[in-house]
Amino acid sequence: MATDEFAELLLRLRKVSGRTQEEQAAAVNAVSGRETMTRREINRYEHGANIPTNHTLTHIAVACGLAPEYLHREAAAARARRRKARRGGEDQNDVKRRTLLGGAVVAAAAEPWERLAQALKGGRKIDSNAVTTLVDRAGVLHVREGSLTALELQGEVEGHLDAITATLPRAGEYERTLTIAAGETAALAGWVAWDLGDLQRAHAYYQVTMDCAKEAGHPPLRALALAYASYGQATPQKAGELLVQAAKDARGPGNAAAAAWVHGRLAEEAANAGDETNALRALERARTAYDFADHTTEQAWVRFMTPYRMDSLALSVYGRLGRQELAATADHAMDRLGRELPEAGVVVLGDLASALLHGGDVDQGIHVSRQFALAVEARPNTMGRVRAQAVASQLPNRERELARHLQQFAT
Numbered sequence: 001m002a003t004d005e006f007a008e009l010l011l012r013l014r015k016v017s018g019r020t021q022e023e024q025a026a027a028v029n030a031v032s033g034r035e036t037m038t039r040r041e042i043n044r045y046e047h048g049a050n051i052p053t054n055h056t057l058t059h060i061a062v063a064c065g066l067a068p069e070y071l072h073r074e075a076a077a078a079r080a081r082r083r084k085a086r087r088g089g090e091d092q093n094d095v096k097r098r099t100l101l102g103g104a105v106v107a108a109a110a111e112p113w114e115r116l117a118q119a120l121k122g123g124r125k126i127d128s129n130a131v132t133t134l135v136d137r138a139g140v141l142h143v144r145e146g147s148l149t150a151l152e153l154q155g156e157v158e159g160h161l162d163a164i165t166a167t168l169p170r171a172g173e174y175e176r177t178l179t180i181a182a183g184e185t186a187a188l189a190g191w192v193a194w195d196l197g198d199l200q201r202a203h204a205y206y207q208v209t210m211d212c213a214k215e216a217g218h219p220p221l222r223a224l225a226l227a228y229a230s231y232g233q234a235t236p237q238k239a240g241e242l243l244v245q246a247a248k249d250a251r252g253p254g255n256a257a258a259a260a261w262v263h264g265r266l267a268e269e270a271a272n273a274g275d276e277t278n279a280l281r282a283l284e285r286a287r288t289a290y291d292f293a294d295h296t297t298e299q300a301w302v303r304f305m306t307p308y309r310m311d312s313l314a315l316s317v318y319g320r321l322g323r324q325e326l327a328a329t330a331d332h333a334m335d336r337l338g339r340e341l342p343e344a345g346v347v348v349l350g351d352l353a354s355a356l357l358h359g360g361d362v363d364q365g366i367h368v369s370r371q372f373a374l375a376v377e378a379r380p381n382t383m384g385r386v387r388a389q390a391v392a393s394q395l396p397n398r399e400r401e402l403a404r405h406l407q408q409f410a411t
Contacts, residue, residue: 004048006078011046013064017166021046023159027063028056030159033137051075051082062130063163066170069127126167131174134164138181139300142188146304146345149379150195157192161185176216183212183221184301191228195382199232213249220258223249224301227262231383236273240266256293257302260286264313271320283317286310304345307336312348315355327359334364346375350387357394366399373402376409385410 014024022039029037037056045052052060057075058068141157164182171178190205206225213221226246233239243266250259263286270279287310295305311333318326333352349372356365369391376384389410392403 004078005081006051006074007046007048009074010060013060013066014042014046017064017162019162024063026155027159027162028059030156031062031133031137031163032059033140051078058130058133062126062133062167063159064166066126068130126170126172126174126178128174130167131171131177134160134167135177135181138164138185141185142300143303145188145191147379150192150381154189154192154196157185157189161189176218179212179216180218180221183209183216183218184224184299186212187221187224187228187301190225194228194232197382202232203229219249219251220255220299222246223255223258223262224299227265230265230269236269239269240273243269254298256289257295257298257305260290260293260310261302261305262286263289264310264317267317268313268320271317276321279317279321280323283314286313308333308345308348311336312345312351315351319351319355319358322358326355327361330355330359330361334368346372346379346381346384347387349375350384350391353391354387354394357391362396366395366402369395369399369402369406373405373409376406380409 014021017024017027019027020039021042024042025037025039028042029035037059044050052075054068054072054075057071061068061071137160141153141160144156145153161182164178164185168175168178168182186205187209190202190209193199193205194202206229209225210222213219213225223246226242226249230239230242230246233242243262246262247259247266250262263282267279267282267286270276270282290305290310293302293305295302311329314329315326315333317323318329330352333348333355337348337352349368353365353368353372356362356368359365372387372391376388388406392406392410395403395406
């Protein structure tokens with residue numbers, strides 16, 4: 001139990017947030033974007049062993065939904081008290097604060113806790129620096145999705161969503177900005193849950209993302225949720241219905257990469273349903289949108305829509321339809337990828353391997369299949385498992401060992 005006034009404040013903050021010490025450390029790391037905070041360090045802070053730096057206090061405050069200046073001020077007062085205590089003197093106001101209610105431990109937390117209670121009721125608003133930190137972190141997580149497994153990403157995403165959620169009641173003029181960031185983070189949490197096979201949890205996250213989109217009046221956010229949710233639908237027709245709405249939501253300037261992704265997905269699902277006309281029409285729309293897109297400057301959640309991913313969508317559609325354009329598209333994709341095959345992404349490699357095998361370029365298909373096997377082993381995910389099944393089924397008999405290896409990821 002903390003016996004220091006500031007340590008008690010940190011303890012109360014964590015308990016109000018409903019977190020264990022380990023969960024508090026994860027939430028702080030989610031805000032900072034680094035893995036430096038540990039349960040042990042949180043425990044030291046809460047027992048008064050040391051006072052965090054202002055840099056760390058900023059991350060703790062944002063994780064708990066408070067203005068950083070609040071903790072900075074309380075920490076400065078705590079440091080001053082410690083200096084006076086070391087000199088053998090003590091401010092009479094400090095004595096009065098700790099004896100006012102009687103009982104040292106209870107009284108020690110009284111004044112900070114009263115101020116905290118007031119802040120939790122909305123008395124203090126979050127500042128622009130904290131908002132920027134939260135929004136930027138949401139974007140970073142979407143970028144990190146390209147290099148981490150779902151299991152590695154889950155704690156970071158859910159911790160950051162918790163941090164934004166705690167901050168929203170005090171967002172003030174930044175409420176819309178943080179609501180959009182919350183929706184983007186919730187959508188990624190849903191995608192991670194789906195990747196881990198928790199469909200019910202994924203659905204709940206997608207629903208709250210759409211709630212955020214409605215609250216903020218931001219249709220592209222709903223497009224994100226609907227496009228993610230389309231992967232988990234029972235039939236191509238049901239997926240297509242979601243994607244048609246997503247395409248409407250992704251209209252307008254600044255959304256070209258998102259529109260390209262949504263139309264590309266719509267083409268995939270139409271191809272799955274055997275609807276060649278609509279599949280090719282949607283693919284053409286995707287390519288047209290991508291001509292006007294800049295995946296590096298639009299929303300962070302479309303950073304995955306690289307030229308490689310656009311190639312992958314075309315390969316997927318042509319392969320499922322058995323179109324003659326498949327071979328030329330595969331050659332183009334190979335030229336674009338060059339020697340970066342292991343870094344190009346599980347989905348791209350899987351679609352490329354399948355397309356090459358389907359088109360009759362068996363030797364090159366086997367080569368890419370081996371690269372795909374390395375990628376899917378390094379970063380296992382649901383989309384990779386689906387493609388592993390498709391690639392394994394097309395490998396020639398002489399590659400039975402590779403086929404068995406891929407089947408392990410498909411099950």
